[in-house]
Amino acid sequence: MPPKGKQKTKALKSPSVSKPPSSTNLNPPKPFNRPSVKLDEFLPKLSKQHVYITHIDMKPRDFKMKIFMVPVLMNVLIILGIIWRIKLVWPFYMKICFSMMGKFNDLTIDTSNMPLEGIIYEILQRMMVFGVDLFIYVFIWPWPRDFFAGRTIDNPISWRFGVGFRNQEIIVRRSKKWDRTIVNVLDEESSGTQLMYSNIRQAVNPIMISEKTGYLMLNKEWDLDWRSMVLATRLVDKKNLDLGDFKTMILVHHAEFGWMAIETADAGGSIAEEEGRRKIVAFKDELTALGKENLFFKWIELVQFESSRPGGFGPERQQETMAKAKAMFEAQGVDFEKFWAKVGGFSGMPGMDEI
Template sequence: MTKQPPKKPKQTSFKPAASPIPTPFSKAPAALEPFLTQLDPSQVYITHIDRHLPETKKQIFLIPVLLNGTIAALLLYRIYTAIPTYWAILQTLLGYPSSATVDPTTTTRNEQLWILAKRTLMFLADFLALRFIAVWPLTFFLEQPSNPILWRWHLGGFLADEIVVRVSRNWGAADLMQGVKQGEENAFFKTRILPAIEREFLRTKTGYLMMDKSWDLDFQLMLDAHTLVKRGEVGMKGLDKLIWAHMDGVGWIVWQWETDYDVVEERRKKVVAFKEELTKAGKESLFWKWMDILESERDADGGFTAEGQQRVADRVQAAFAKEGIDFEELTKGVGGLDGLTIKKG
């Protein structure tokens, strides 16, 4: 009986399991664990660095300070003037004569109805003011564990670089990470997250102005983040332009919405727009002059130093002014040329 050759084992191809983390998120780095422990897993967060000028932040912040301060003063004045009236009405309700007592024998039915209508409107107006308006100054000045005033006080005023932490309002991680469509395919990603990180929105608004129906500011978490940075437990750049969400079975996941490639591409687009504006004005030669100045300074001994950047600014502004072009106004029109040159002053 001939011996049968042993059968070859059946070839089986193994495919790696698809990552449970939805695009464009990835696992949050362990280095950010000190910050992650401060977050609520049920919420979605946005962190970025507010680099607007401190003076701009100060001017914008003074508006709600004055507004809420005025509202608080008016409400306190109303309470002060209303106390005698309400006390008199209370005495009447308890059966004691007071200035609010209405004598039915000396007043007509129409007069009684008019008094009733006035007091009803007074009760309604005071209730609405306390219920819907008083909450503004109360949360602004007294909300705990932190509020805008405490945030600015403990932050030490207005900084050049401030960590902004936005937290989802009236929705959360469950809406973003549950169901068939998750991550970038989710409707909440498209309608709540993308509009909140739109480039023009971030460019024109300071962190304090980013509260809306979908996002609130977590003032205590912003202070905690700065504390972690001061201690060296977390790097500030590590919190810039990130979306945070917690996923069951995975933990915290994160998406950085702008990469180094995006920065380079954005600068390229600005340079192109800058050249097009000069071409429209019949001053294309100024674009090449600008390029020559940049290159000559980069090639100089010592590289493109801070002093070299200042020399570039002086030479460029002088060259453009000679042709009747305001260099700063032109660059503002294309969104600035940060990273390519430096403005004077």
């Protein structure tokens, strides 16, 4: 039998099997790119099950403060209403509990001395009270609870306490339950992936981003990830990242490639985004000077509706939209051709670059 020491030496010198390079080191297929390495401190905090959109909210600080005060006051009023309701019905429930424990009071029902109609009426009346309070607990109470104390992705109050109000704020949106339909994000033919691209196109519409402050972007497709927004802002404040690192970008996780990003003009693009914002402001100011500010909002609604329709918003759809807009403008006495010439034409206008 050979010595044990030699067996050990032989085992240590046995060749090791080299592992193939991880696919996370490879570049993902178009239209995706690998996110900047600067985001390595931010991306691990995101959930791999969701699609994310980042952008910079450029609305003035005072405007954001006024917008935010609306839900604050609304939720405070709801809480006060619930407290009033509790004070109102608390004696009612206590008396019912006392009746169940055998302590007679004015709400105790003596079924032996009551007609059937009276018993039925009393039962229905109490069921109505129970139903109202159950509705408040299930459907109304979650609004202020999540607003002031939500924990899954934090809450609006923790966001504002962590960030405050700024002229430039980082907004991070997170997909809702529709993202469960995505089987393979790289399979562009699948219904789940097509739904993802459709929702993204609407969410990164430069017109909507320019007109809405970040808090108003909560809808049935997207949540605001309060915790990620606080984290991103702190990373920028610490100089670990730049504000520009969060300009309009889509982030999606893939099992093979890891986090992937779309940073194209279609997603906003830094230069195109700034130019588009300036163009929209000039467009709105010119209509306001004509006393036709309502026409601006009608035009926004028209473009958003047409761009969200199936089939994309290519040159033909854009031409059709402009024909409808022309009729809308001229119906209000605005010369469509002269107006666009005055604001510098369609060049740089978000969603109209192919006209």
